[in-house]
């Protein structure tokens with residue numbers, strides 16, 4: 235077994251049980267990820283891309299970054315230095331729109347002062363009806379949804395591109411870690427969710443096309459591939475081979491040295507996929523499986539399509555197949571109609587599943603969704619103070635379990651993949667094969683592995699001592 239695959243059984247056993255990945259909320263506003271310098275002599279045009287939301291958006295931004303670079307723009311970090319500003323946005327919760335409004339207001343002012351020339355609004359808000367109001371109100375020059383980001387190419391002066399999704403524009407090629415979209419859209423209709431209306435129905439990418447991209451990425455130095463989609467485990471080969479997500483994951487795990495995937499839906503998750511995570515040494519032992527609620531009544535109202543016991547059974551299979559793995563989830567508190575009994579059932583499920591981390595959201599009514607209509611009826615809404623209390627109780631319950639599980643990792647020797655290099659006098663951030671986030675005192679560059687002992691643990695992260703040997 236190479237240094238860059240999962241640890242041996244000995245190391246696994248020595249490492250005792252499992253534990254978490256931090257974060258109680260999904261990252262919301264990612265700073266621009268890199269600065270691209272235009273070819274010398276052509277850097278007279280500048281652009282700033284600001285990304286909000288999930289990894290799908292980060293990935294879309296990478297593709298737009300490439301178009302902008304090809305059109306001869308230099309990327310800058312500050313709005314006031316940019317000729318063109320692209321806001322690639324998220325629409326999942328209302329506060330995401332509020333946040334973008336703040337940015338649009340500032341950009342409008344900079345445009346009036348002649349410091350910014352053009353503003354483009356892309357991503358999930360761009361695909362929503364609300365974008366028309368924003369366009370008028372803030373004088374936006376270009377509005378694109380998630381299905382037509384390729385039109386940015388023409389806007390910045392490149393020839394138009396006929397594009398469906400990623401194939402011709404791989405996002406992060408050449409970097410240590412890359413996201414690969416395997417499906418877009420979603421065929422579910424969860425009561426609270428805008429994704430189906432802004433991203434459309436599910437479109438799966440052919441297996442061979444995905445595998446080819448991964449070969450190319452690995453050939454150019456990528457060491458960590460994350461398969462992306464709203465419900466990746468619903469993937470089916472559109473070429474009609476009958477192959478499902480598990481088959482794709484297995485192929486990818488044979489091609490790439492380190493693999494993860496997100497997000498999955500409990501109704502699609504097959505037991506054989508869960509077992510594959512434990513069997514394949516290149517797949518990170520971390521499962522993100524959003525449950526949303528522990529109450530069967532609420533799961534029905536939300537149209538999730540499963541009951542809480544079915545979810546529990548999936549988790550049992552995962553824990554058995556990947557004993558030292560980590561499990562994270564998404565939970566919504568305060569959905570219209572949620573009672574105290576429903577909330578208690580969520581707390582019970584948290585105890586039973588012992589999550590290593592969770593993204594906890596307070597319900598936010600999204601225009602056009604079924605739950606937004608429900609929330610228009612005051613008798614069904616959960617008062618803000620109640621939602622806040624439930625939010626804190628859920629967070630606390632998750633953290634207590636996570637902390638307990640994290641502490642059991644202390645003393646383990648781990649092969650740690652460096653995800654983010656050391657900044658200032660801070661520590662590098664890495665990930666174990668079990669999917670735990672670790673802070674490590676190392677100068678190793680992202681994409682390298684170090685071996686170190688876990689010295690202490692917090693509820694969200696593990697802390698390693700000085701690594702033994704050299705980074706690999």
Ligand code: SAH
Nearest residue numbers: 426427464497524564565595596597598600
């Ligand atoms: N496709 C993924 C996640 C999509 S959005 C899935 O089905 O699991 C990411 C998370 O945001 C959801 O899992 C949900 O927990 C949360 N979310 C989505 N809409 C929301 C809303 N209106 N209010 C609060 N949280 C929401």
Ligand code: SF4
Nearest residue numbers: 420422424427429464
């Ligand atoms: Fe939204 Fe539900 Fe689809 Fe996830 S599965 S994207 S929550 S509709």
